[in-house]
Amino acid sequence: MHAIEKLLAKKAGKATVHAGEFINCTIDIAGINDLYYQTVKSFGEMGGETVFDNKKIILFFDHYAPCATEKQADNHKKFREFAKAQGIKKLMDINEGVCHQLMADYGFSHPGEIIVITDSHTTTHGAFGAFGTGVGATDLATILVTGKLWFKVPEIIRINLIGKLQKGVYAKDVILHIIGDLKADYGVYKAIEFCGPILKDFNISERMALCNMTTELGAKTSYIQPDKITTDFLQKHGVHNYTIYHTDEDYKYTADLTYDVTNIGPQIAAPFSVDNVDNINKFAGLHVDQAYLGSCTGGRVEDFAIAAKILEGKKVHNGTRMILVPASRSVLEKCIEKKYIQTLIAAGATLATPGCAACLGIHQGLIAADEVCISSTNRNFPGRMGNLKGRIYLASPASVATAALYGEITSPQKFFERGLCS
Numbered sequence: 251m252h253a254i255e256k257l258l259a260k261k262a263g264k265a266t267v268h269a270g271e272f273i274n275c276t277i278d279i280a281g282i283n284d285l286y287y288q289t290v291k292s293f294g295e296m297g298g299e300t301v302f303d304n305k306k307i308i309l310f311f312d313h314y315a316p317c318a319t320e321k322q323a324d325n326h327k328k329f330r331e332f333a334k335a336q337g338i339k340k341l342m343d344i345n346e347g348v349c350h351q352l353m354a355d356y357g358f359s360h361p362g363e364i365i366v367i368t369d370s371h372t373t374t375h376g377a378f379g380a381f382g383t384g385v386g387a388t389d390l391a392t393i394l395v396t397g398k399l400w401f402k403v404p405e406i407i408r409i410n411l412i413g414k415l416q417k418g419v420y421a422k423d424v425i426l427h428i429i430g431d432l433k434a435d436y437g438v439y440k441a442i443e444f445c446g447p448i449l450k451d452f453n454i455s456e457r458m459a460l461c462n463m464t465t466e467l468g469a470k471t472s473y474i475q476p477d478k479i480t481t482d483f484l485q486k487h488g489v490h491n492y493t494i495y496h497t498d499e500d501y502k503y504t505a506d507l508t509y510d511v512t513n514i515g516p517q518i519a520a521p522f523s524v525d526n527v528d529n530i531n532k533f534a535g536l537h538v539d540q541a542y543l544g545s546c547t548g549g550r551v552e553d554f555a556i557a558a559k560i561l562e563g564k565k566v567h568n569g570t571r572m573i574l575v576p577a578s579r580s581v582l583e584k585c586i587e588k589k590y591i592q593t594l595i596a597a598g599a600t601l602a603t604p605g606c607a608a609c610l611g612i613h614q615g616l617i618a619a620d621e622v623c624i625s626s627t628n629r630n631f632p633g634r635m636g637n638l639k640g641r642i643y644l645a646s647p648a649s650v651a652t653a654a655l656y657g658e659i660t661s662p663q664k665f666f667e668r669g670l671c672s
């Protein structure tokens with residue numbers, strides 16, 4: 251069995267499970283985003299009165315924080331009333347940030363647990379050795395009533411990362427390259443495990459970026475075998491009580507792929523799909539109207555550190571806007587402490603409040619028709635960040651910051667050639 255199967259078997263109260271089998275599992279964390287008040291309505295329609303365990307439920311105000319419309323404000327108000335009525339203490343209000351970053355910041359993502367949130371990027375939590383998956387309102391309401399949810403045990407694909415990363419190339423470039431190679435429907439309802447020597451060079455932030463974007467391969471969940479990087483992170487967050495499962499030596503993967511990252515340069519996913527990927531140099535010189543640094547994919551402290559290093563003492567190009575959206579309050583606090591925010595504001599960037607913001611085109615930085623936005627987020631569909639004719643180029647935070655500096659898409663490796671960035 252695979253570690254994921256051992257995890258699912260335990261949660262289903264079974265000795266073994268196998269790919270394709272339908273099982274019913276107990277859920278360790280159920281998260282509801284502010285866009286999903288329907289979950290509460292469905293809970294009522296199912297005859298739900300008291301939630302299964304109010305300590306295992308988290309409400310996240312992240313897709314519009316703070317509210318941009320009266321309807322959004324009304325939604326948040328109803329969520330707060332529901333939390334009060336049910337004694338749900340974990341209500342992440344408008345001052346907190348994006349659900350997946352908060353799960354990391356608060357040490358809520360644990361190896362060996364099942365995390366279900368009403369958000370497709372819940373695959374992010376495979377970075378901690380959890381089984382994380384996104385569901386809709388009805389499935390989440392089922393959990394509120396029963397504390398359980400059905401799953402079909404997924405087939406598992408292993409992606410082995412070998413070689414040596416070039417300077418100026420990050421996890422985001424690696425996952426964009428893989429998505430461009432495998433295409434957006436490759437991993438539908440499958441689990442995608444990352445392994446290989448490169449992982450020891452990827453901190454939790456980069457592992458989260460890898461796992462987060464398996465959603466754009468259609469994956470049901472993702473997985474990275476917990477190691478010292480994982481356990482050190484958990485220890486730092488006061489987390490000591492969890493179960494790490496291990497995959498049997500003779501486990502047979504549905505597919506066992508290897509990528510040598512040595513020859514992967516900075517990547518771009520060009521409009522209008524995430525698997526429309528090519529080396530950044532193919533787009534060099536394209537004017538960018540907006541450079542966006544944020545989201546659960548690329549809005550962490552490490553991402554702002556890179557951007558600050560590239561823009562320190564310099565100015566965002568005239569004719570280009572740079573928008574900063576820290577993924578959470580804790581990220582913002584750390585970036586202020588380290589003066590990354592001050593450096594970037596001095597360069598001419600605009601600071602928005604922690605949350606999803608313009609990542610999905612709700613507020614805080616939408617783009618107009620025919621505008622070009624280079625973004626550290628994870629989707630570039632028509633209308634994703636504003637006007638249907640807006641064009642989004644997905645890239646690493648380093649590429650976003652470099653484009654902000656030059657006003658056009660430019661490889662961040664130019665800095666490393668001159669040794670400016672370590």
Ligand SMILES: CC(C)[C@H](C(=O)O)[C@@H](O)C(=O)O
Nearest residue numbers: 285313368369370371384610
């Ligand atoms: C709003 C939410 C349902 C959606 C998702 O599930 O991915 C959003 O987070 C996104 O990134 O498009």
Ligand code: SF4
Nearest residue numbers: 348545546606609610
């Ligand atoms: S930051 Fe973007 S991708 Fe992440 S949960 Fe929010 S809208 Fe979805």
